[in-house]
Amino acid sequence: xxxxxxxxxxxxLGNPGPAxxxxxxxxxxxxxxxxxxxxxxxxxxxxxxxxxxxxxxxLGERRVVLAxxxxxxxxxxxxxxxxxxxxxxxxDDLVVVHDDLDLGFGVVRLKRGGGEGGHNGLRSIxxxxxxxxxxxxRFGIGRPPGRQDPADFVLKRFSAVEAKELDLxxxxxxxxxxxxxxxxxxxxxxxxHALTG
Numbered sequence: 001x002x003x004x005x006x007x008x009x010x011x012x013l014g015n016p017g018p019a020x021x022x023x024x025x026x027x028x029x030x031x032x033x034x035x036x037x038x039x040x041x042x043x044x045x046x047x048x049x050x051x052x053x054x055x056x057x058x059l060g061e062r063r064v065v066l067a068x069x070x071x072x073x074x075x076x077x078x079x080x081x082x083x084x085x086x087x088x089x090x091x092d093d094l095v096v097v098h099d100d101l102d103l104g105f106g107v108v109r110l111k112r113g114g115g116e117g118g119h120n121g122l123r124s125i126x127x128x129x130x131x132x133x134x135x136x137x138r139f140g141i142g143r144p145p146g147r148q149d150p151a152d153f154v155l156k157r158f159s160a161v162e163a164k165e166l167d168l169x170x171x172x173x174x175x176x177x178x179x180x181x182x183x184x185x186x187x188x189x190x191x192x193h194a195l196t197g
Contacts, residue, residue: 006088013028024156025155027173028068031170039055073124098137099139100141101144113133
């Protein structure tokens with residue numbers, strides 16, 4: 001994180017509308033909604049210029065703008081760029097919370113940059129921002145069973161077994177995001193990578 005005086009932009013990825021609300025692909029929304037309750041518990045409001053729902057607040061000492069794009073996942077880059085410009089946030093201070101097929105369910109990993117792993121939301125953000133060098137909070141959803149298409153798998157709800165553990169996993173991802181903002185990437189990685197998987 002580059003500028004503790006300015007806000008960080010924390011974007012949770014998902015698809016808009018009730019049909020997608022509890023799907024694996026929308027776990028970024030769930031984590032950001034929990035962070036919103038910790039940042040003062042206000043309501044998200046529509047940011048018309050950026051086509052996103054936003055909430056401004058503080059997590060610990062850090063000013064944050066929490067955001068949920070109102071676009072579909074594969075168009076997430078437009079709202080993210082709009083918010084970066086509106087709030088004058090450098091790409092260094094962008095944190096994206098997203099589902100990750102390559103991690104087991106509930107595993108949380110933090111990183112900066114790297115590939116998109118076939119994730120259309122990340123691909124859109126990287127293309128729109130013109131950089132892959134932003135922070136990511138990766139929330140593991142596991143691989144689809146058998147020959148199920150990953151594109152179908154991510155749009156399904158969590159299994160009954162996973163649902164029992166989901167609140168704890170979301171809480172852990174929110175904790176990791178707060179640590180990332182407060183302590184920086186390396187310190188947060190050292191703390192949280194040992195906790196899962």
